[in-house]
Amino acid sequence: MEKVIAIVGPTAVGKTKLSIEIAKMLNAEIISGDAMQIYRGLDIGTAKVTSKEMEGVVHHLLDEKNPDDSYSVAEFQQTVRSKITEIIDHGKVPIIVGGTGLYVKAVLYDYEFSDETPPNDFEYTDLTNEEVHGLLQNVDPESASQLHPNNRRRVVRALNIYRLSEISKTSMLEKQEKRLIYDALIIGLTDEREILYDRINKRVDKMMSDGLLQEVDRLYTNNIHKTTQSMQAIGYKELYEYREGNVDLETAIELIKRNSRRLAKRQFTWFRNQMPTVWFDIDIENFGQTVSDVMNYINNN
Numbered sequence: 001m002e003k004v005i006a007i008v009g010p011t012a013v014g015k016t017k018l019s020i021e022i023a024k025m026l027n028a029e030i031i032s033g034d035a036m037q038i039y040r041g042l043d044i045g046t047a048k049v050t051s052k053e054m055e056g057v058v059h060h061l062l063d064e065k066n067p068d069d070s071y072s073v074a075e076f077q078q079t080v081r082s083k084i085t086e087i088i089d090h091g092k093v094p095i096i097v098g099g100t101g102l103y104v105k106a107v108l109y110d111y112e113f114s115d116e117t118p119p120n121d122f123e124y125t126d127l128t129n130e131e132v133h134g135l136l137q138n139v140d141p142e143s144a145s146q147l148h149p150n151n152r153r154r155v156v157r158a159l160n161i162y163r164l165s166e167i168s169k170t171s172m173l174e175k176q177e178k179r180l181i182y183d184a185l186i187i188g189l190t191d192e193r194e195i196l197y198d199r200i201n202k203r204v205d206k207m208m209s210d211g212l213l214q215e216v217d218r219l220y221t222n223n224i225h226k227t228t229q230s231m232q233a234i235g236y237k238e239l240y241e242y243r244e245g246n247v248d249l250e251t252a253i254e255l256i257k258r259n260s261r262r263l264a265k266r267q268f269t270w271f272r273n274q275m276p277t278v279w280f281d282i283d284i285e286n287f288g289q290t291v292s293d294v295m296n297y298i299n300n301n
Contacts, residue, residue, distance in 0.1 A: 001183040002088055005298065006033070006096040006104055008271050009189035010264035012200045014282045014290075016049050018189060019097040021291045022298070023057045026093045031083050032061040033098025033107075035076070035146070036233040039067045041219060044212045045235030047203070067219055067230040070148035077106045084182070099263075101270040102142075108186075108275070109178035124156060130227060135159055140171075145232040185301055187294055188277035190268060191284075200260045204235075208253060213239060234259045 005028070007019045023030055032038070036046045040063045049059060060083050065071055080096065084107075087094040096104055105111070124132045133149035136159050143158045191199075216239040224231060226240040235256050242252040271277050278297060283290050 001181065002084060004084060004094050004096065004108065004182040004184045006108065006184060006186045007189065008033070008097075008099060008101070008104060008186060008267075008275075008277060010196060010267040011099055011260055012047070012203050012264065013189045013191055013196060014284065014287075015097050015099070015189055016047070016053065017287070018282070018291065018294065019095055020049075020053065020055055020057050022294060023093075023095055024055065025295060026095075026298070027091075028093035028095045029058040029060065029087045031080055031087075031094055031096045032059065033080075033096045033100055033104045035071065035098075035100040035103055036230060037062050037098075038065045038071055038076075039063070039069075039230045040065065041067050041215070042230055042233060042236065044207050044210050044215050045233060047207075065230075067222075067224045068148070068228050070146070070151045070154075070229050072146055072154070073103050073106050076103045077111065080107045099267045101267065101274060105178075105275055108180055108182055108184050110181050111178055124159075129155075132156060132159070133227065136162075146229055148229050149227050185298060186271075186275050186277045187297070188271050188279040189282045190279050191282050193265075196264060197261050200264060201257050204253065204257045204260060207235065207256075213249075216240065216243065234263060 005022070005026075007015050007022070009015055019030055022028065034046060036042055037048050038061055039046075042048070048062060061076075061079065084094045096107065098104060124135075127135075129149045129152050132152060133144060133147070133155050136147070136155050137144040139162045140158055144155075147155050147158065149155065190196075212235060216236055219231070219236070220240065220243050226237065226244075231237055231240060238247075238252045238255040238259065241247045241255075242249050247255070272279075280290060280294055280297075
């Protein structure tokens with residue numbers, strides 16, 4: 001099987017920094033495993049790696065979609081698998097880096113995505129696209145966040161999966177027993193919860209000082225609607241609420257921090273339970289030791 005490295009873990013734990021150091025040592029290329037970094041214009045709020053931070057390491061799946069495009073886990077799976085083959089054919093090592101668990105798992109395992117379930121739209125003919133999307137949001141919010149309301153066919157299909165099975169499409173995928181199709185080393189990064197939460201809070205403050213509000217303003221004035229898939233990203237949905245006068249700025253910032261902390265907790269739980277992840281405690285003060293520990297594991301496996 002082809003060799004693939006995945007570096008996963010909660011938001012703000014240090015995945016980007018570690019992956020670049022590892023990539024330089026292994027002559028590797030990095031594939032983003034973040035569902036929101038695919039969008040152009042979502043830079044600060046997604047903590048997208050900058051050209052300077054890349055240090056010459058080639059990165060894939062950044063800035064490939066417009067912010068009003070939809071993007072599915074099936075499309076991600078197909079694109080990333082193609083990239084893996086391409087990178088290996090060039091004699092390099094592919095490293096998937098990100099915190100969108102289902103996306104990463106769908107690449108590494110033999111998931112199959114089928115469009116065989118008929119849309120059966122007749123029950124929703126009196127409803128607008130927004131209203132149908134709202135129904136899906138109620139029963140399967142994760143699928144809803146991945147689908148644009150105007151992609152009515154897929155929205156209805158996801159609704160019908162729930163109606164027929166009484167289980168969401170997301171849960172159905174997560175409960176499938178699947179096998180790895182790559183020789184994958186899945187490396188997880190973690191840190192003490194309070195330290196990580198403090199880092200998250202400080203990162204949000206830095207995002208604001210770096211111009212996150214201005215980034216959101218550009219999207220807002222370019223008529224990117226708040227129901228689009230990209231605007232479900234943390235940092236954007238909260239500031240859209242501020243722009244629409246629903247909350248004040250201080251409240252919006254606190255919501256970003258809170259939602260980011262909650263995301264970190266969910267990510268850690270997901271990776272711990274869903275994939276054979278080998279965990280490393282990250283030491284920001286002695287980062288070289290963390291790099292050394294991870295490289296030793298890679299070299300011995």
